[in-house]
Amino acid sequence: MMEVKPIFIKDHPFTAISVKLPYTNLLVIANEVGYVMCGALDVALLNDRLTDRPIVAGRAIGVKTIEELQHAKLDKVTNHSKNYGWKEGMPIEEALLKISNK
Secondary structure (H helix, E strand, O other): OEEEEEEEEOOEEEEEEEEEEOOEEEEEEEOOOEEEEOOOOOHHHHHHOOOOOOOEEEEOOOOOOHHHHHOOEOOEEOOHHHHHOOOOOOEHHHHHHHOOOO
16 A cells, blocks of 8 residues: 655645555655655665765664654765755754755
8 A cells, every 4th residue: 555645844845655565664755855765765875876866865764654754863864965964863854844945
């Protein structure tokens, strides 16, 4: 099952995507600038093999729901996300607000 729904962080819109897979969930919160994901995100691949693409993304581990992802901290971030002030250990809500358009 897949669920796509809008969520708001301090009145800033984002899209939350949850995909139920066997034995795990794929979780994403995104807008047109970047996204955060559950532990399934391969940050090393984005940094090493897709470095020519300015991908703004971060990963949290140990989350099982969109709500847990939203309130987690960044475990890893892409090199391009650092241009927006993202860093490991940062609260995800804070990181997402840095890429919001309002």
